[in-house]
């Protein structure tokens with residue numbers, strides 16, 4: 001395997017399979033940013049769902065706005 005191989009994150013299952021990636025929900029109304037628990041989402045929706053499919057399902061904990069943006073971030077590097 002090559003270290004150059006890009007990691008393609010398409011589904012929630014992919015995120016779980018590649019530690020170092022986290023999912024956050026961003027509220028466009030109040031700009032609240034909330035980390036999402038990927039394991040819980042997978043348990044609920046299955047590993048084949050794509051993060052963007054979750055966006056309309058989001059509800060902001062802070063302002064109760066429905067719908068948001070899903071942000072995938074990379075945290076650090078494997079030491």
Ligand SMILES: [Zn+2]
Nearest residue numbers: 027030060063
């Ligand atoms: Zn909000």
